[in-house]
Amino acid sequence: MGRFKVKKQDTFIDMTPMSDVMVLLLTFFMLTATFVKDEPVKVVAPGSVSEIKIPESNLLTIFVQKNGKVFMNMDSPKSMERLAKEMKKSHGLRLTNEQTKEFIQVPMFGSSKSQLASWLKLESAERNSYLNDNPKAGIPCDSINDELKDWVGAARAACGEDMGIAIKADKNTSYAVIKKVMDSLRSIHENRYNLITALKNEE
Amino acid sequence: MAKTGNSKQKKMNARVDFTPMVDMIMLLVTFFMLCTTLIKPQTMEIAMPSDVETDAQNQTQVAANKAITVLLGGDNTLYYCIGNPTEAPFKKTTYGKDGIRQVLMKQNAEALKKVQELKDKFALEQSSDPETFKKNKEAFQAALKEIKEGKETPSVIIRPSDAATYDNLMSILDEMQICSIGKYVIDKFTPTEQGYIDTVEGGGAAAQ
Numbered sequence: 441m442g443r444f445k446v447k448k449q450d451t452f453i454d455m456t457p458m459s460d461v462m463v464l465l466l467t468f469f470m471l472t473a474t475f476v477k478d479e480p481v482k483v484v485a486p487g488s489v490s491e492i493k494i495p496e497s498n499l500l501t502i503f504v505q506k507n508g509k510v511f512m513n514m515d516s517p518k519s520m521e522r523l524a525k526e527m528k529k530s531h532g533l534r535l536t537n538e539q540t541k542e543f544i545q546v547p548m549f550g551s552s553k554s555q556l557a558s559w560l561k562l563e564s565a566e567r568n569s570y571l572n573d574n575p576k577a578g579i580p581c582d583s584i585n586d587e588l589k590d591w592v593g594a595a596r597a598a599c600g601e602d603m604g605i606a607i608k609a610d611k612n613t614s615y616a617v618i619k620k621v622m623d624s625l626r627s628i629h630e631n632r633y634n635l636i637t638a639l640k641n642e643e
Numbered sequence: 644m645a646k647t648g649n650s651k652q653k654k655m656n657a658r659v660d661f662t663p664m665v666d667m668i669m670l671l672v673t674f675f676m677l678c679t680t681l682i683k684p685q686t687m688e689i690a691m692p693s694d695v696e697t698d699a700q701n702q703t704q705v706a707a708n709k710a711i712t713v714l715l716g717g718d719n720t721l722y723y724c725i726g727n728p729t730e731a732p733f734k735k736t737t738y739g740k741d742g743i744r745q746v747l748m749k750q751n752a753e754a755l756k757k758v759q760e761l762k763d764k765f766a767l768e769q770s771s772d773p774e775t776f777k778k779n780k781e782a783f784q785a786a787l788k789e790i791k792e793g794k795e796t797p798s799v800i801i802r803p804s805d806a807a808t809y810d811n812l813m814s815i816l817d818e819m820q821i822c823s824i825g826k827y828v829i830d831k832f833t834p835t836e837q838g839y840i841d842t843v844e845g846g847g848a849a850a851q
Contacts, residue, residue: 455661462668469675486813489820490687504809606686611810615715615803618812626691634686637813 479503480548480568481511486611487640494634495604500595501636502588503548504609508617509578511550511571512591514599520544522598523591527553530597531590535560550578553587581624588624596630608636687816691829711750711799713743713815714836717806721815722840725750725797733839738814747799747822754796758823761786791825799827802836 483503498519503511514520521544527533528540533553535543542560543549550571551559559570571577581588596603605625609618625633714722714733723746724733736742748755765783790796799819803812812829819827 452658454658455665459661459665459668462665462672466668466672466675469672469679473675473679486810488685488687488813488817490685490817492686492688494686609809611808611813613809614805615807615809615812616805618809619803619805622691631691632688634688635813635816637685637687639685640817 480571481505481509481550483608483610484612485608485636485638488635488637489640490637491639492634494606494636498599498602499604499606500592500599501606501608502592502621503550504607504613504617504621505578506610506612508613509550509571510581510588510617510621511548512579512588513546513548514595517544519595519599519603520546523595526594526598527591531594551576552580552585553590581620583620583623586624586627588621589628592625592630593628596628605630605633606636607633687813687820689816711747711797713799713801714832714840715801715803715807715811715815716840717804719808719811720840721811722843724839728836728839733843735843738811738818743815744818744822747797747818747824750797751822751824754790754823757790758787761790787823788825791823796824796826799824801827801829802832803829804832804837804840 481503483505497515499515500519501513501515503513505511514523521540524533524535524540524543528535531553533556535557539557539560543556546560546567548571549556549559555576559567562570579588579591580586592605607618607621609621625631710726712724712728712733714724716722719738721736721738721743722733723736723743724731725746736746761783765779768779801812801815803815816827
């Protein structure tokens with residue numbers, strides 16, 4: 441007995457190839473990662489067959505929410521800083537240095553110029569709920585009080601001619617609101633812009 | 644050598660256990676995968692007419708019999724008219740494949756045929772070389788633009804009413820792209836247009 445010894449199997453699996461592949465994948469994802477930007481206001485873009493991509497940098501995005509509120513953001517803190525400076529200089533925006541620092545960090549803003557300072561005082565969660573729930577939120581853009589014009593004009597002055605403008609509007613927005621935004625842009629001779637859409641297949 | 648035989652060096656196991664490392668990396672990969680937005684949102688480029696230029700000249704051109712006027716009403720309704728709106732009647736249609744697209748395709752049949760030919764031609768010239776591919780693509784775009792802006796293609800005037808949604812506007816702009824219409828303009832919706840819609844609706848109700 442005991443002659444035929446059961447050969448002891450080596451249960452050790454070589455993990456090297458697996459870790460090789462994993463590191464490769466990790467590197468790929470790390471390098472291609474562009475983080476999802478925090479968008480406090482939910483906007484569902486309509487579908488379109490258009491396949492043009494939006495420009496990567498130097499982009500001003502105007503968000504239009506379903507209920508007609510208008511918000512804005514710029515793609516980098518640097519542009520935000522320049523925008524704030526320009527707004528202070530030519531459109532009488534009043535912010536302290538502290539507030540400016542806060543302002544360049546916000547993912548999205550949208551309130552009348554007079555409200556901006558008090559909005560910046562809030563905690564970030566409160567800010568978002570202000571944008572979503574407060575009826576006074578949003579950049580005014582009607583014919584009586586057209587601040588959107590000032591903001592876009594200032595952004596153009598601050599970021600130069602190659603700054604792109606994109607409009608991301610919710611698909612259930614009434615055209616009346618879009619028209620107001622487009623009219624504001626038209627009044628400062630901004631006639632080329634992108635409309636952000638989601639990809640949809642041709643039927 | 645001093646070490647001969649009796650002091651045998653112990654054979655070390657050179658294998659390192661990679662499992663914890665793989666665990667970690669898996670976690671990181673998952674994190675980055677979930678955080679990435681690989682699909683960038685699409686966009687549609689649009690150039691609106693400027694308010695500085697006097698568009699009187701353009702308007703007379705568009706008013707020719709080739710023009711199609713499209714009115715976007717509330718509740719996803721859509722009306723179109725081929726030719727001069729004061730003479731030709733407006734008809735009601737729907738968004739999408741069976742509605743407005745049929746109309747536009749019919750009006751733009753010639754240009755669409757050319758586009759198809761162009762696509763076929765360039766499909767044969769597919770190249771894996773990035774340089775050639777880029778050149779081909781540019782040539783294709785240029786040719787496409789020429790067709791789109793040719794004499795045969797109709798001009799479309801889009802007049803969205805305040806009741807229309809942004810989605811409606813995007814669908815109609817999409818149709819312009821699908822039907823290869825290069826000349827279109829978004830214009831104002833005036834009470835006159837509302838009058839046309841009322842006529843269509845009234846007429847439809849009377850006929851039923």
